[in-house]
Amino acid sequence: MTHSPHQLQLTEDGRLKHFLTTEGLSKALLTEILDTADSFISTQERSVKKVPLLRGKTVVNLFFENSTRTRSTFELAAKRLSADILNLDISKSATSKGETLMDTLWNLEAMYSDMFVVRHADSGAAHFIAEHVTPNVAIINAGDGRHAHPTQAMLDMLTIRRHKDSIEGKVVAIVGDILHSRVARSQIHALRTLGAAEVRVIGPGTLLPNDIEAIGAKPFYRMEDGLKDCDVVIMLRLQKERMQNALLPSEGEFFKLYGLTEQKLLLAKPDAIVMHPGPINRGVEIESAVADGNQSVILNQVSYGIAVRMAVMAMAMSGQQQSANLITNEEA
Numbered sequence: 160m161t162h163s164p165h166q167l168q169l170t171e172d173g174r175l176k177h178f179l180t181t182e183g184l185s186k187a188l189l190t191e192i193l194d195t196a197d198s199f200i201s202t203q204e205r206s207v208k209k210v211p212l213l214r215g216k217t218v219v220n221l222f223f224e225n226s227t228r229t230r231s232t233f234e235l236a237a238k239r240l241s242a243d244i245l246n247l248d249i250s251k252s253a254t255s256k257g258e259t260l261m262d263t264l265w266n267l268e269a270m271y272s273d274m275f276v277v278r279h280a281d282s283g284a285a286h287f288i289a290e291h292v293t294p295n296v297a298i299i300n301a302g303d304g305r306h307a308h309p310t311q312a313m314l315d316m317l318t319i320r321r322h323k324d325s326i327e328g329k330v331v332a333i334v335g336d337i338l339h340s341r342v343a344r345s346q347i348h349a350l351r352t353l354g355a356a357e358v359r360v361i362g363p364g365t366l367l368p369n370d371i372e373a374i375g376a377k378p379f380y381r382m383e384d385g386l387k388d389c390d391v392v393i394m395l396r397l398q399k400e401r402m403q404n405a406l407l408p409s410e411g412e413f414f415k416l417y418g419l420t421e422q423k424l425l426l427a428k429p430d431a432i433v434m435h436p437g438p439i440n441r442g443v444e445i446e447s448a449v450a451d452g453n454q455s456v457i458l459n460q461v462s463y464g465i466a467v468r469m470a471v472m473a474m475a476m477s478g479q480q481q482s483a484n485l486i487t488n489e490e491a
Contacts, residue, residue, distance in 0.1 A: 167179065167286065167289050167290060168180070168184075168289070169478075170478050170481060170482045171482070173185075173188070174474070174477070174478040174481060174482075175188065175192075175471070175474045175475050175478045176297065176475060176478040176479055176482055177285075177289045177297055177298040177299070177300075177475060178298075178299050178300060178309055178310070178471045178474075178475055179285050179286050179289060179298065179300045179307065179309065180300065180306070180307040180309050180345065180348070181307070181309045181312050181313065181345045181348040181349040181352070182307070182344075182345075182348040183348075184352065185352070186352050186353060186354070189313070189316070189349060189352055189353055190353070191474070192313055192467070192470050192471060192474065193313070193316060193317050193320060193467075193470075195470035195473065195474060196313070196314075196317050196463065196466040196467040196469070196470040197317070197321075197466070198470075199465075199466040199469045199470055200462075200463070200466045202239070203239070203462070203465060203466060208239050209238070209239050209240075209241050210239065210240060210241065210469075211240075211241045212240045212241065212473045212476070213237065213240035213241055213242035213273075213472065213473065213476060214241040214242070215243075216242045216243070216273040216274065216476060217242065217243045217244075217245065217270070217271065217272045217273050217274070218233075218237040218242045218243070218244055218245070218272075218273065218274045218275075218276065218472070219244075219245045219247060219267055219272045219274070219275050219276070220233055220234060220244065220245070220246045220247065220276045220301075221247050221249070221267075221275045221276060221277045221278070221288075222246075222247070222249060222276075222277075222278045222301070223249045223277075223278060223279040223280065223284070224278050224279060224280045224302070226278055226301070226302065228437065228438065229278065229301055229302065229311075230246070230276075230278070230301070232461075232464045232465050232468055233276045233299075233301060233468055234246065235465055236465050236466075236468035236469040236472060237274075237276075237468075237472060239465070239469060240469055240472060240473060242273075242274075242472075245272070247267075260288075261291060264288060264291065264292055268292060268293050268296060272296060273295070273296060273297065273476065273479075274296065274297040274298075274299065274472065274475070274476060275288060275292065275296060275297075275298050275299070276299045276301050277298060277299070277300060277301060277303070278301040278302045278303070279302075279303050279304070280303075280304060281303065281304050282303055282304030282305055282306035282341075283303060283304070283306060284303045284304070285298055285299075285300035285301075285303045285307075286300075286303075294479075294482070295479055296479075297472075297475040297476055297478075297479045299468075299471060299472065299475060302341055303341065304341065305338075305339055305340070305341050305344070306341055306344065307341050307344060307345045308341040308342045308345050309345050309349075309471075310464070310467055310468050310471055311342050311345065311436055311464070312342060312345030312346045312348070312349045313349065313467045313471070314460055314463045314464040314466075314467040314468075315342075315346055315349075315393065315434060315436070315460065316346075316349050316350070316353060317463045317466070317467055318432075318434060318456055318459055318460050318463050319331070319391055319432070319434075321459075321463070322432050322456050322459070323390055323391065323432065325354075326350065326353040326354055326355055327353070327354035327355070327356075328354065328355075328356045329355050329356060329390040329391060330355070330356055330357045330359070330388060330389045330390050330391070331346075331350055331355050331357070331358050331359065331389065331390065331391040331392075331393065332359040332360075332361055332379075332385050332386055332389045332391070332392050332393065332427075333346060333347070333358070333359070333360050333361070333376070333393045333395065334360075334361040334362065334382070334385070334392065334393065334394050334395065334417060334419065334444075335361075335362055335366070335394060335395030335396070335397055335417065335444060336362065336366045336395055336396075336397055336398065337360045337362050337366060337367050337368060337371065337376075337395070338362075338365070338366045338367060338368050339366070339398065340395050342395065342436055343360065343395060344374070346358075346393065347360075347374055347375055347376050348374065348375075351374075351375040357377060358375060358376045358377065359376065359377050359378075359379055359385045359389070360376045360377070360378055360379065360385075361378075361379045361380070361381075361382055361384075361385035361386070361417065362380070362417060363380065363413075363416070363417070364380060367380075381416075382416070382417055382419075382423050382426075383423070383426060386423060386424070386426040386427050387426050387427070388426075388427065388428055389426075389427040389428060389431055390427075390428055390430075390431055390432075391431060391432055391434065392419065392424070392427055392431055392432070392433050392434070393434045393435070394419055394433070394434070394435045394444045394445050395435075395436065395444070396435070396436060396437070396438070396439070396440065396444065397410075397413060397440060397443055397444055410440075410442075410443045413443060414442060414443050414444075414446075417444075418442070418443065418444060418445060418446060419433065419444065419445045419446065419449050420446050420448075420449065421446070421448050421449055421452070424449055424454065430454075431454060432454055432455075432456045433445075433449055433450075433452070433454050433455045433456065433457070434456055434457060434460060435450070435457050435460075436460070437457065437460070437461065439457070
């Protein structure tokens, strides 16, 4: 029997067991993730930053695609929950020597691992692994193909909530390569569920999906139209290969039309915040005066990312243990 990602990631009583996508999750559950992350922010400001929630548990960072920043924040989050960490270098692992993915997973299971953090270039990879591992292993999606990057989306939601008080009623613009962005899809699902008044996507026609309105976003092809009266502006990273694939004329042309400058930012509300998942291509997606300006909350996003990943890991492990009857509802 095949489950959809949002069915697969919940226990029978609706608690988080895996975290594969923001799509289909309830407002109550997304809010619980944000509330839990909020509680972890204060622990990160203490001299001793660790809490014992995952003591004795083993977390495996299973990155089939390179991402130093995301892997580092997951590793730091797991360490601050007191877990043991195994970083698996896939480029040197048995999978590169002909061993199948399932053989690798079964070997990791035999080491009594408790959680896999999975990043993969193929959409659906985290879902596939969640369907095939033993029931007591939690899977956290750290980005799969063009499909989803749910922890990045949730740290963006936490950033908006902490800087704008609430997501409800806000107008949010996402700018750049929407077509290839797993982050944008996860952001749109979360923003709609959490009550954003309007989600706009801004970019050239070659980088906007044809079906974007079906998932609740309104397309704009000119910054001057899409930025008007926004509360939040989220810039996306532009991959160099988009130029090579002739989806864009040049980086200079892209910046001229879709780069965020101080002048363009004046079109948004005066107290609008500026976000970017990083790393930034300065002078391509955003000019330095904006990236380093008073309205930028880009570095706050990085800090909140650790708290969000701690929250997701703690909640998924709690759900797994409850599902396996290792703890009671009161302890979960």
